[in-house]
Amino acid sequence: MVKYELPKLPYGYDELEPFIDKQTMEIHHKKHHQAYVDGLNKTLAKISSEFHPQYISAVLSDLDAIPESVRSEVNFFGGGFENHKLFWETMTPKPIDQPIGKLGDAIDVYFDNFENFKKEFSNKSMSIQGSGWCWLVFNQTFNKIEMITTSNQDSPWSIRKIPLLGLDLWEHAYYLKYENKRLDYISAWWNVVNWDYVGNRFSELSQD
Numbered sequence: 683m684v685k686y687e688l689p690k691l692p693y694g695y696d697e698l699e700p701f702i703d704k705q706t707m708e709i710h711h712k713k714h715h716q717a718y719v720d721g722l723n724k725t726l727a728k729i730s731s732e733f734h735p736q737y738i739s740a741v742l743s744d745l746d747a748i749p750e751s752v753r754s755e756v757n758f759f760g761g762g763f764e765n766h767k768l769f770w771e772t773m774t775p776k777p778i779d780q781p782i783g784k785l786g787d788a789i790d791v792y793f794d795n796f797e798n799f800k801k802e803f804s805n806k807s808m809s810i811q812g813s814g815w816c817w818l819v820f821n822q823t824f825n826k827i828e829m830i831t832t833s834n835q836d837s838p839w840s841i842r843k844i845p846l847l848g849l850d851l852w853e854h855a856y857y858l859k860y861e862n863k864r865l866d867y868i869s870a871w872w873n874v875v876n877w878d879y880v881g882n883r884f885s886e887l888s889q890d
């Protein structure tokens with residue numbers, strides 16, 4: 683049976699300060715992400731391995747193949763696991779200012795320029811009611827980037843879109859430092875986005 687584990691962070695808990703504080707990072711990773719790992723493993727244990735021989739992104743892309751009795755749990759815990767794994771990877775203590783290369787060009791095409799993209803992404807993040815995520819995704823069908831939001835721990839994989847960059851808008855992602863000030867959290871997060879990683883991820887997917 684596939685057994686998922688809590689991924690290690692590519693940086694220390696304190697290395698994203700002052701933008702993301704150490705205490706929030708530690709609780710978010712050790713407690714919240716671990717809970718999704720545990721929930722996913724527990725849920726998958728309820729069904730035979732034939733239903734989940736592939737990595738969770740492939741499972742989320744074909745949820746109809748999962749028995750209905752555990753489908754919502756796989757969606758929630760699997761999405762929570764994979765969403766957070768990408769979240770950690772797309773932040774860095776040593777970021778570049780903005781995307782360059784193919785991703786930078788694509789952002790200029792679909793969002794006019796990077797500053798406009800940031801504004802639209804921030805506004806979309808603020809529009810989420812309750813808990814959810816804001817995403818930059820790659821639509822393979824049309825070979826283009828798009829901006830979407832999802833509720834709770836729903837993953838873009840479940841609607842056949844590949845996540846490139848995601849911002850966690852659950853309160854536990856920012857409440858200790860920013861209290862109820864979501865906009866302050868969003869504004870701070872831009873300072874730690876790992877555009878090298880996101881850009882490389884996009885380059886591997888897009889067609890010339």
